[in-house]
Amino acid sequence: MTAHPTASPxxxxxxxxxxxxxxxxGAELPTFDVAAAPAVPEAxxxxxxxxxxxxGVLAPxxxxxxxxxASGEVSARVVILKDVSDEGWVFAGQATSPKGRDLDENPRAALTFFWxxxxxxxxxxxxxxxxxxDEAAADFLARPPAARAAYLAGEQSAPMAPSDDLSEALAAAEVEAAAHPDDASPGWTLWSVRPVSVEFWQADHSRAHVRLRYRPSDVAGEWSTDRLWP
Ligand SMILES: Cc1cc2nc3c(=O)[nH]c(=O)nc-3n(C[C@H](O)[C@H](O)[C@H](O)COP(=O)(O)O)c2cc1C
Incomplete structure (x- = not known):
């Protein structure tokens, strides 16, 4: 661990x-007509x-x-959305990463998009x-070699030793990934969030923000909606 002096006030x-x-x-905001909202949140x-x-939203x-x-300690991080379907909202990462460990202990998550x-x-x-x-393996193999190399170079979120050289490790892993283009990584994992709640929030410059929440209804496969106070 590296110690740093306290920042000046x-x-x-x-x-x-x-x-x-x-x-x-943004200066110009769209409107959200909740009466015209589709029956399912994925749509x-x-x-x-x-x-x-x-x-033109960057990285939507x-x-x-x-x-x-399980201890109750919370954490959050940004990932890339991989898919949305009846199976839920899908993202990927390393099984042994802190997020992977959290999800093993407590398979619940909240996703927040902000545009x-x-x-x-x-x-x-x-x-x-x-x-x-097999789905995770196909996803891993579809990644560009540099992305696969970055994944293979070291254990995600583990502290680096002072002697570790990131560029060297990436270059070595890239050679390895290029030499074995069909080798999937067993740790690469796809997780799917099966929603129990999906909320859409539309800002309004006069603060009449519009919120619509979907939750599963009593009829299997159907959703009910609520407007929420902003
Ligand atoms: C725009 C962006 C996209 C990212 N995409 C992913 C991703 O798809 N999967 C992933 O594991 N980490 C991704 N990361 C890195 C994560 O934010 C995080 O640093 C990493 O997953 C380790 O998190 P953890 O220690 O909580 O497991 C991304 C970061 C940013 C800023």
């Missing part, structure tokens, strides 16, 4: 004023995702995944299941 109130002055959303999510892509497929260990330019947030909460190993 800034003028009292300066950070608060700076933060208060920052914009959160609305895909509609909103395409809209975000068309609006990046999502914050929040997990909790500032269009003032939209989508929150998905649900049970997490691992996708079949």
């Amino acid at each position: 800034v003028a009292p109130g300066a950070v608060r004023r700076r933060l208060r002055g920052l914009p959160s959303f 609305l999510f895909l509609e909103w995702l395409e809209h975000a892509v068309d609006a 497929h990046a999502v914050t995944v929040s997990t909790a260990a 500032p330019a269009v003032g939209r947030q989508v929150r998905v909460v649900g049970d997490v299941v691992r996708r079949p190993a």
Whole structure:
């Protein structure tokens, strides 16, 4: 572990004023007609995702995944969304990473998408299941060699030793990945979040933010919706 000196203090109130002055959303915001919302949340999510892509939102497929260990300790990180279907919202990572360990202990997660330019947030909460190993292997093999190399170079989230050289490790792993293009990695894992709640949030400049939450209804496969106070 490396120790660092304490950062110098800034003028009292300066950070608060700076933060208060920052914009959160684009100047022009879309509207959200909840009466026209599809019957299933996946359909609305895909509609909103395409809209975000068309609006030029950077990395609209990046999502914050929040997990909790059995101890109750929580953590969150950004990952890339891999798929959305009846199976849920799918993301990938290393089985032995902190998120993988959390999900082994407590297979529940919250996903949070935020698309500032269009003032939209989508929150998905649900049970997490691992996708079949052959699906994870196919996903791993479809990744570019540099991405596979980055994964193979070292154990994700483990501290690096001072003697570890990242560039060297990446170069060696890239040679290895290129030499074995058909070798899947057993640790590469796809997780699917099967939603028990999906909430769509549309910002409004006059603060009349529109929120619509889907939850499974009593009829299997169907959803009921609620408007929520902003
Ligand atoms: C835009 C972006 C995309 C990322 N995509 C992934 C991903 O798909 N899978 C992954 O394991 N980590 C991804 N990461 C890195 C994670 O945020 C995180 O550092 C890593 O998964 C380790 O998290 P953990 O220690 O909580 O397991 C991404 C980071 C960013 C900023």
